[in-house]
Amino acid sequence: MQNILDRILKNLQFERLKNYWDGFKPVAFAVFDDKDIFLFNHPKCKEEPYIKLVKTEEFHACTCILFEEVPTAIVDTTFFDSFEVIYSLLVHESFHVFQHLSGESRYPNEILGFNYPIDFLNIQLRILERKRLFEAFVSTNLIEKQQKINEFITLRDKRIELFPNYVEYENSVETIEGPAFYVEYQALTDISSNKKGVISKYAEQLLDNNLSHINIRSSCYNSGLFICLLLDDISKDWKVEFIISKINLYHFFKNTYPNYTPIEVNVPKNSEEVSQIINNAKTTKLIAFKNFNKSEGIKLTVSGTIKLVGFDPMNITQLNTQALHLNFLSMKVMNKEYFIKQPVCTTFENNFRDVQLIELFLNQPPIHIDNRLIIENVGEFEGSVISKEPNSIHIVV
Numbered sequence: 001m002q003n004i005l006d007r008i009l010k011n012l013q014f015e016r017l018k019n020y021w022d023g024f025k026p027v028a029f030a031v032f033d034d035k036d037i038f039l040f041n042h043p044k045c046k047e048e049p050y051i052k053l054v055k056t057e058e059f060h061a062c063t064c065i066l067f068e069e070v071p072t073a074i075v076d077t078t079f080f081d082s083f084e085v086i087y088s089l090l091v092h093e094s095f096h097v098f099q100h101l102s103g104e105s106r107y108p109n110e111i112l113g114f115n116y117p118i119d120f121l122n123i124q125l126r127i128l129e130r131k132r133l134f135e136a137f138v139s140t141n142l143i144e145k146q147q148k149i150n151e152f153i154t155l156r157d158k159r160i161e162l163f164p165n166y167v168e169y170e171n172s173v174e175t176i177e178g179p180a181f182y183v184e185y186q187a188l189t190d191i192s193s194n195k196k197g198v199i200s201k202y203a204e205q206l207l208d209n210n211l212s213h214i215n216i217r218s219s220c221y222n223s224g225l226f227i228c229l230l231l232d233d234i235s236k237d238w239k240v241e242f243i244i245s246k247i248n249l250y251h252f253f254k255n256t257y258p259n260y261t262p263i264e265v266n267v268p269k270n271s272e273e274v275s276q277i278i279n280n281a282k283t284t285k286l287i288a289f290k291n292f293n294k295s296e297g298i299k300l301t302v303s304g305t306i307k308l309v310g311f312d313p314m315n316i317t318q319l320n321t322q323a324l325h326l327n328f329l330s331m332k333v334m335n336k337e338y339f340i341k342q343p344v345c346t347t348f349e350n351n352f353r354d355v356q357l358i359e360l361f362l363n364q365p366p367i368h369i370d371n372r373l374i375i376e377n378v379g380e381f382e383g384s385v386i387s388k389e390p391n392s393i394h395i396v397v
Helices: 002-011 014-020 083-101 110-114 120-138 142-162 164-191 195-207 216-234 238-243 249-256 271-293
Strands: 029-032 036-040 050-054 063-067 070-076 298-311 316-319 322-325 329-333 336-340 344-348 354-362 367-369 372-375 379-382 384-389 392-396
Touching (some): 110 164, 164 249, 271 316
Parallel strands (some): 029 070
Antiparallel strands (some): 063 070, 316 322, 329 336
């Protein structure tokens, strides 16, 4: 870890960040492992370059948190074995803090993403759209580049017409995550020993038709990145204008591009591929729930009035009125908040956040005292235990 800390101090400087994005400067951030947190640029550090803290539950995953009322980017180093990747992710998450401090308000409605329809025509058009976006980026012939951009915009506008709410969700994710992926790409290119190979990683993710439709949210990171890269070709000052703009990234791009002409686009003859993608997407969801239900341990069911207050939109699988939170969730029961860092299945009726029942598997049996269940690493529930068996327990709160 000391090597990582030394390299962070050396590399994560204002002079570098401003080259990635105009006005981008270091913010409060932290790296951590299973035991320790190393905090930088935070008021808590005072005059020290960084301070060491004991790991707490609020530090989990790679994201942004409000740590002692200060927006702070955090990266879990246990996920990665490369400093270059850790550095690029610190830049990515720090950019999200920069967005927040800049007054960003164009965030997506994540509930739309969980309900994103597996529609045959949408997938057909979306595959072609992403291909044209990449072709526009790599083309060195001006006429050909303009043709590919025109096709990309025509395809996106067609999907907006057919699926307005869901494509608007894509547009919103691209708006927030596209620029963050853009500075991540800039950082990785800046520090990587294989600079020419960096773009291929993002291109593969953009053009993987199967994965692009299994996880819609993460697929928008890559399309947002390549829209940003095309904007580099169109406008020198686009970053300054975009950060204060009120429109989403796609419409900002369309408005900035001076030569748009709608064209006729033929739907590709890829029915077999699309059918396979649809089957894969459905099967992936079913397998995720099947594997969860086969988990080892004691099954705990908590039912009652439960409110979700925090979740990881990158790691949720929804099937009808059930959502599988693969990473963590935060919830509130009777004004008491709980954080659960493990797979949890929630059941709801109309509102994703208004949960009627949660299920998870425990390594250790809960302690049952009167009308209370005390659960290791979760907390204490108060209610009526309506079922208790060796391998399962159900409490109504």
